[in-house]
Amino acid sequence: xxxxxSAADATRAQGPADAVTRxxxxxxxxRLISAGGVGRIGYTGRFGPTxxxxxxxxxxxxxxxxxxxxxxxxxxxxxxxxxxxxxVAFEIDEISPATREGWSILIQGSAHLVDSEPxxxxxxxxGVQAWAGxxxxxxxxxxxxxxxxxxxxxxxxxG
Amino acid sequence: xxxxxSAADATRAQGPADAVTRxxxxxxxxRLISAGGVGRIGYTGRFGPTxxxxxxxxxxxxxxxxxxxxxxxxxxxxxxxxxxxxxVAFEIDEISPATREGWSILIQGSAHLVDSEPxxxxxxxxGVQAWAGxxxxxxxxxxxxxxxxxxxxxxxxxG
Numbered sequence: 001x002x003x004x005x006s007a008a009d010a011t012r013a014q015g016p017a018d019a020v021t022r023x024x025x026x027x028x029x030x031r032l033i034s035a036g037g038v039g040r041i042g043y044t045g046r047f048g049p050t051x052x053x054x055x056x057x058x059x060x061x062x063x064x065x066x067x068x069x070x071x072x073x074x075x076x077x078x079x080x081x082x083x084x085x086x087x088v089a090f091e092i093d094e095i096s097p098a099t100r101e102g103w104s105i106l107i108q109g110s111a112h113l114v115d116s117e118p119x120x121x122x123x124x125x126x127g128v129q130a131w132a133g134x135x136x137x138x139x140x141x142x143x144x145x146x147x148x149x150x151x152x153x154x155x156x157x158x159g
Numbered sequence: 160x161x162x163x164x165s166a167a168d169a170t171r172a173q174g175p176a177d178a179v180t181r182x183x184x185x186x187x188x189x190r191l192i193s194a195g196g197v198g199r200i201g202y203t204g205r206f207g208p209t210x211x212x213x214x215x216x217x218x219x220x221x222x223x224x225x226x227x228x229x230x231x232x233x234x235x236x237x238x239x240x241x242x243x244x245x246x247v248a249f250e251i252d253e254i255s256p257a258t259r260e261g262w263s264i265l266i267q268g269s270a271h272l273v274d275s276e277p278x279x280x281x282x283x284x285x286g287v288q289a290w291a292g293x294x295x296x297x298x299x300x301x302x303x304x305x306x307x308x309x310x311x312x313x314x315x316x317x318g
Contacts (some may be wrong), residue, residue: 023290038254042201042210048303051201051250053263091210095197101289104212119190130312131259132180146206152291 019100024149029105031116032149034058038131040066041142042089043111045076055131056090063090063107063142064114064123066130071154074138081140085110090142095152099114103147107142114139178259182309188264190282191308192251193217197290199249200224200301202270204235213247214290216282222249222266222301224281225289234298235272240299244269251302254311264308266301273298 024032032037036057041049052073054065067074078085090112095102114123123139183191192198195216202209211232213224226233247270253262273282276288282298 019291031162034263037260038252040199040250040252041211042208042248043210047205047248049201049248050267051199051206051248051265052253053250054255055259061273087207087209088211089201091199091212093199093212094199095212095290097196100197100214102176106210108207108209130178131254132178132309150291 002090007015018045020155024103024105024151026147028047029149030061032057032094032103033105034090036128037092039065039090039092041073041111042091043076043080045072045080050076051091053131054130056092057126057128059126059128059141060106061144063144064126064128065140066128067155068130068142069137077138077140080131081111081113084156085113088142099132099154102151103149103151105147107144108142108146109142112143112144114141160318162230179312179314181310181312183262183264183310185306188266188306188308189217189220191253191262192264195287196251198222199223200232200248200270201250202235202239202245210250212290214288216249216285216287218282218285218287218300220303222303223285223287224299225287226297226299227289228296236297236299237272238278240270240272245316246270247301258313260308260312262308264306266303267305268301269305271300271302272301 007074039056040051040052040053054067056063056065073100091104093102093104114120197212198215199210199212213226215222215224226236233293247264252261252263273279279298
């Protein structure tokens with residue numbers, strides 16, 4: 001009970017599900033998200049903390065996604081990005097509801113508009129598409145300053 | 160292009176995926192998440208905006224989940240909750256990677272520690288278990304002040 005496992009140790013739960021949590025290093029995190037897919041951006045918007053799913057690609061170690069100029073997220077991000085540093089979170093996970101095993105990755109950093117023509121060309125070539133459709137005109141890039149992740153597995157199948 | 164569809168309208172995308180976005184009303188949002196499962200909490204922590212997955216239940220119109228006293232999230236939330244109003248986001252979604260159809264729900268509100276004995280009893284009876292295992296001693300309740308959601312479907316299958 002008084003034991004404080006180091007971050008590098010796997011910690012075994014006492015509960016019935018017998019969960020083991022292991023931290024993932026940065027290289028493993030980047031490998032797991034290299035294919036892109038659905039992630040969730042978090043930021044403080046006009047109604048407080050906000051989380052929304054987006055389709056992303058990993059492009060030169062940055063998260064890149066598209067959103068609409070006129071969408072609430074687009075407006076929030078444009079307003080925020082107008083300040084020098086607009087800090088955001090980006091979370092990606094893969095969790096099995098049946099076994100409750102899986103991994104989650106948290107990227108923290110600042111969001112920037114992609115607005116130079118060479119960058120836009122490179123990002124368009126990455127093929128990122130918006131999840132929700134609509135007119136998607138903003139390309140947002142998140143430059144990670146902190147990448148953390150963990151994997152949860154179960155010592156025993158729950159049933 | 161200049162058309163501004165109202166929030167109540169379905170909007171049809173121009174892209175190849177032909178996505179249709181429909182807002183979900185509050186009753187539909189609560190119905191979709193009534194079974195609980197994995198959701199993601201977002202808040203501003205010591206390293207800025209943070210998103211982490213948790214197992215939750217819906218209990219009397221509130222989101223309830225467990226976390227460890229000594230975990231980084233537990234410490235962040237305890238510190239935040241010590242202030243009068245600790246605003247958080249909670250996101251739940253179900254998105255098919257293959258068809259990129261699905262729904263997402265965003266709950267915004269403030270987080271509170273569940274600490275009275277009758278409440279703790281009720282929450283324990285709801286059967287909420289922590290996703291990641293470990294010693295889970297804090298019960299957190301999010302009382303929604305704003306519930307929004309949207310459903311994305313495709314007019315044409317992508318392939």
